[in-house]
Amino acid sequence: MTTATMERASADSSPADAPVLRSIDLEFSTAGDVHTGLEEAVAELIEVAAQDASCGILVTKLHPGRYTVALDESVPFGETYEAIAA
Template identity: 55%
Template sequence: MIAPSRQQVSAGSRAEADQLLNAVVEELQLLARQDGTCGILVTKTGPGQFTVELSDDVPFGITEERIG
């Protein structure tokens, strides 16, 4: 099964957020390697809320963080 190129993460604590974000970023790194053109964008959308996605705006091999 292929992971979606965009995932929502909700966490109740900083430790949980770190764990979930790391897992999602690892999944998307595998997808990014297959394509070879996109990087990963992590956007904080609210307290404990994040969107993690493959992005053409981020160079391949880079994970960038933003606050939305």
């Protein structure tokens, strides 16, 4: 089973000049689902990042089968970095 949760600030609650924070939390029960699930999440956030070209994407492995894919200002626009949570 694969579960995904998308978190985002709503347009109504954020000032026009405030950055929209976006992340996708993913949990996979089989190794075969990881690659496809991460590719889909990154593709979703690429569309968001392209709107203002101010950040890249950080994929963080939290523990086996659990990942977060998020827009991250420390990652240059157009790049995707990977990290493992300590």
